[in-house]
Amino acid sequence: MLNDQDRAAIAAAISKAEQETAGEISCVLAEEVSHYREVPLIWAVLAALVLPPLALALGFDPARLGEMALGGWTALEGRYAVALALSVYAVLQAVLFAVVAVLGFLTPVRRFLTPRFLRRHRVRESARRHFLAAGAHCEAGRPYVLIFAAKADHAVEILASEEIHQLGGTAWDQAAEALAQAMKAGRPGDGFVAAITIAGHVLSRHFPPDGRRRNELPDVLVET
Numbered sequence: 001m002l003n004d005q006d007r008a009a010i011a012a013a014i015s016k017a018e019q020e021t022a023g024e025i026s027c028v029l030a031e032e033v034s035h036y037r038e039v040p041l042i043w044a045v046l047a048a049l050v051l052p053p054l055a056l057a058l059g060f061d062p063a064r065l066g067e068m069a070l071g072g073w074t075a076l077e078g079r080y081a082v083a084l085a086l087s088v089y090a091v092l093q094a095v096l097f098a099v100v101a102v103l104g105f106l107t108p109v110r111r112f113l114t115p116r117f118l119r120r121h122r123v124r125e126s127a128r129r130h131f132l133a134a135g136a137h138c139e140a141g142r143p144y145v146l147i148f149a150a151k152a153d154h155a156v157e158i159l160a161s162e163e164i165h166q167l168g169g170t171a172w173d174q175a176a177e178a179l180a181q182a183m184k185a186g187r188p189g190d191g192f193v194a195a196i197t198i199a200g201h202v203l204s205r206h207f208p209p210d211g212r213r214r215n216e217l218p219d220v221l222v223e224t
Contacts, residue, residue, distance in 0.1 A: 001151065002029065006189025007221055013193045014219040017200025022210040023164065024144035025199055026134045027192055028222045032152040033126035036114045040104025043113055048097040052089055111152065119153045126150065127157035134217055135161065143207050144217065145199045147192065149179055156180045158195070168202045175199055192221065 014025050103109050127148040134146055143164040148157040156179045158172040165172075175195040182191025 001186070001188055002221070002223070003189075006192075009189050010192045010196070010221045011219050013196040013200075017196055017203065018219070020200060020209065021203035022142070022207045023203040024134075024142065024217045025147065025196055025203070026130075026144065026217045026222070027147045027196065027220075028127075028130050028149070028224065029188065029192075030126060030148070030150045030224045033150045034122040036110055036118070036122075037105075039114045039118070040101050040110055043104050044097045044101035047100040048093040051096055052092055119150075120155060123148075123150045123153050123155040124157055127159055130222075131159040143203060145203065147175065147179065147195045147199065149183060149188070149192075151183070151188075154180075154183070156183070156195075158199070160199075164202065164206060167206045168199075171198055171202045 010027060014027065017025055104113055127146065130148060131146045134144065143161045145161075145164070146157075146159040148159065149155070150157075156176045158176045160168055160172065175198040178194040178198065179188075179191035182188060182194065
């Protein structure tokens with residue numbers, strides 16, 4: 001998705017933006033922020049719990065299926081018939097759980113089954129971790145901005161230090177939208193450059209150069 005020319009353009013955009021401000025800009029592109037391993041299991045449990053009762057409500061007879069499996073023998077009565085019905089019901093639940101779980105672990109299916117709110121939450125959590133990690137390398141109180149994109153989750157997060165978050169206003173939404181649209185169009189390099197330019201303008205407006213060039217964060221896109 002990114003080539004060397006894109007990476008060079010992003011690095012140049014960061015360097016240029018930081019020359020006009022006392023702040024820092026960091027960029028991260030994550031392939032996938034989470035494997036969402038719990039999602040297939042949750043769907044499998046729901047399928048096993050919901051589908052069999054629904055089938056019963058629609059007229060499905062587990063005892064009849066059990067009799068067919070035994071070659072059509074129908075002499076079972078009373079508690080034996082109930083035991084057969086319950087056994088068939090339990091087997092169907094286990095089969096449903098196994099089938100849905102196995103299918104759910106296939107990457108395209110897992111991504112389809114993962115709720116959007118969960119993807120957004122995981123992206124935000126991953127962006128916050130990167131933000132805190134980058135901030136640990138910055139001088140205390142120095143403003144910086146993280147531009148974070150999650151490729152598989154189709155999500156973008158722009159995080160700014162407390163000193164500049166409120167000052168940026170709608171600029172952060174504009175930067176996120178520019179990157180998201182470019183990612184969607186298959187031009188992530190252009191999207192990062194656009195987001196960096198917007199963030200640089202905000203930083204330069206409120207935090208102009210202070211005469212000391214301190215490049216505390218790398219001027220490159222971090223890919224994870």
